[in-house]
Amino acid sequence: MKKDELIFCPLGGSGEIGMNMNLYAYGNEENRKWIVVDMGVTFADDSIPGVDLIFPDPGFIIDKKEDLLGIILTHAHEDHIGSVSHIWPKLKCKIYATPFTAVLIQEKFKEKKIDISKYLNIVPLNTKIKLDNFEIDFVTLTHSILEPNGLSISTPLGTILHTGDWKIDPNPLIGGNIDEKKLKEIGKKGVSTMICDSTNVFSPGRAGSELDVRKSLLQIMENKSNKILVTSFASNVARMESIFYCAKKTGRSICLVGRSMQRIYKAAKKCGYLGNLLEPIDPRDAGKISKNKILYLATGSQGEPMGAMNRIVNGIHPEVFIEENDCVIFSSKIIPGNEKKLYQLQNLIVKNNIEIITEENAFVHVSGHPNRDDLKDMYSWVKPKCIIPVHGEHRHMKEHVSFAKEMQVPKTLLIENGDIIKLLPGKEPSIVDKAPSGRLYLDGNLNVDVDSKSIKDRKNISINGYLEITLIVSNNGNIKKPVISFKGIPEDSDAENFIFDMEDEIFSICKTFSLQSKNQEKNLIETIKQNCRRIVREKTGKKPFTNINIARI
Numbered sequence: 001m002k003k004d005e006l007i008f009c010p011l012g013g014s015g016e017i018g019m020n021m022n023l024y025a026y027g028n029e030e031n032r033k034w035i036v037v038d039m040g041v042t043f044a045d046d047s048i049p050g051v052d053l054i055f056p057d058p059g060f061i062i063d064k065k066e067d068l069l070g071i072i073l074t075h076a077h078e079d080h081i082g083s084v085s086h087i088w089p090k091l092k093c094k095i096y097a098t099p100f101t102a103v104l105i106q107e108k109f110k111e112k113k114i115d116i117s118k119y120l121n122i123v124p125l126n127t128k129i130k131l132d133n134f135e136i137d138f139v140t141l142t143h144s145i146l147e148p149n150g151l152s153i154s155t156p157l158g159t160i161l162h163t164g165d166w167k168i169d170p171n172p173l174i175g176g177n178i179d180e181k182k183l184k185e186i187g188k189k190g191v192s193t194m195i196c197d198s199t200n201v202f203s204p205g206r207a208g209s210e211l212d213v214r215k216s217l218l219q220i221m222e223n224k225s226n227k228i229l230v231t232s233f234a235s236n237v238a239r240m241e242s243i244f245y246c247a248k249k250t251g252r253s254i255c256l257v258g259r260s261m262q263r264i265y266k267a268a269k270k271c272g273y274l275g276n277l278l279e280p281i282d283p284r285d286a287g288k289i290s291k292n293k294i295l296y297l298a299t300g301s302q303g304e305p306m307g308a309m310n311r312i313v314n315g316i317h318p319e320v321f322i323e324e325n326d327c328v329i330f331s332s333k334i335i336p337g338n339e340k341k342l343y344q345l346q347n348l349i350v351k352n353n354i355e356i357i358t359e360e361n362a363f364v365h366v367s368g369h370p371n372r373d374d375l376k377d378m379y380s381w382v383k384p385k386c387i388i389p390v391h392g393e394h395r396h397m398k399e400h401v402s403f404a405k406e407m408q409v410p411k412t413l414l415i416e417n418g419d420i421i422k423l424l425p426g427k428e429p430s431i432v433d434k435a436p437s438g439r440l441y442l443d444g445n446l447n448v449d450v451d452s453k454s455i456k457d458r459k460n461i462s463i464n465g466y467l468e469i470t471l472i473v474s475n476n477g478n479i480k481k482p483v484i485s486f487k488g489i490p491e492d493s494d495a496e497n498f499i500f501d502m503e504d505e506i507f508s509i510c511k512t513f514s515l516q517s518k519n520q521e522k523n524l525i526e527t528i529k530q531n532c533r534r535i536v537r538e539k540t541g542k543k544p545f546t547n548i549n550i551a552r553i
């Protein structure tokens, strides 16, 4: 009989920060059951025009959907839940999440007009679920969102700990403290492997506490006599609560600006958080309040074009405006890749004589991921026999391996997306195979491949411009003046020249073809295309994406 094994396979999030998706399987080659832990997105940059979201290619698990027991979500950050509603329709399996995550998941499915209630199982904090041979225990941790859960995954062969995202926050302000006792108990029973967050492995000391940020924010705000605008990550509900706290302490009303800020506020309220706070006022009413009595909390801490901060600073927000001597606090960090647009926004703020406070000149933010001392504590509580770093770029994961070795963790394993790792049985985990893995783009409403034609065409057009020539051919083989149109090709006073040149060229090409029959059409099109592109290139230096139509009348 074939031996049972415990398998781990990351499809996203190992070798990158973002789009986490991890598979675990238990059983033998003939009968293996799977679970998916998290299903996140990553955000596209300007190199992929018209695409915002990227997610892991789920093909490998779609092939096994009959043996899929469910999707388990650790917490509600987009890099962990952002692709669930896009991928789930191909899996149609159960989803397990704690209450706050579940509320946000419901919203995502509602947007896609899918009723997920039959499939969505709400797991109370700090409880276990049993899925076939997997016993999955949700362990409350601390992070930068409500209800971050580590998963202690037990099987007949042993137990592993999947940390999800975490840090040690002694005063998280909202939600439970990190469950050190439970982690130690799990450690005592024996953890063969810990699959662990690597985001902050380069940072010494500790990630820090939300309480300390609150104290610092209050101190900063106490001295301000004009409007204060704070921007932070909407999902950080503890930070949101701190801003409410500061408003109350400084005698200001609070106003939430931006859709996701309102959305998270409502979701947290729905789950029983954020009780006993000031009632936020509507942005339409906030303008009537005197400058020293209002505090805004707005989205757009990364300078996102559609974020509230960007619209406010550029004077295009319908309700909120800022002026000289107001104060903007970025209670956030810069996510790598966003520097350019964020600095642009901050420069504009400074130019308008508005005070700006950021992580660079004050203590206004702490990270949600474990620094080295946090990692060290976690190792000592859980005492894993092996550490497999995830949730990091290659450089983070490599450093995490070195750090774990330095901290005397007996074994480590460096992996990347697609690796199939045998966790148990055996002395130590090892990579045994490779699964197909990659990325999909959400292009409009459709999921497309990285090398899809739609994106290639758009890139091409956006760089080179577009040229379209329609040639009208009558029955007897005569042609009319071709219809030439173009977009995104630079013009100067010679522009007409290249149109005339192309017309001349097309007429002379047509003389060499027999236009009455369709046999030569393909060659004709190709010849016109090549020659017209050459003319445009000679005149303008651009090689446009070119489309030739032949219409017969």
Ligand SMILES: [Zn+2]
Residues within 6 Å of the ligand: 075, 077, 143, 145, 165
């Ligand atoms: Zn997270």
Ligand SMILES: [Zn+2]
Residues within 6 Å of the ligand: 020, 077, 079, 080, 165, 391
């Ligand atoms: Zn994450």
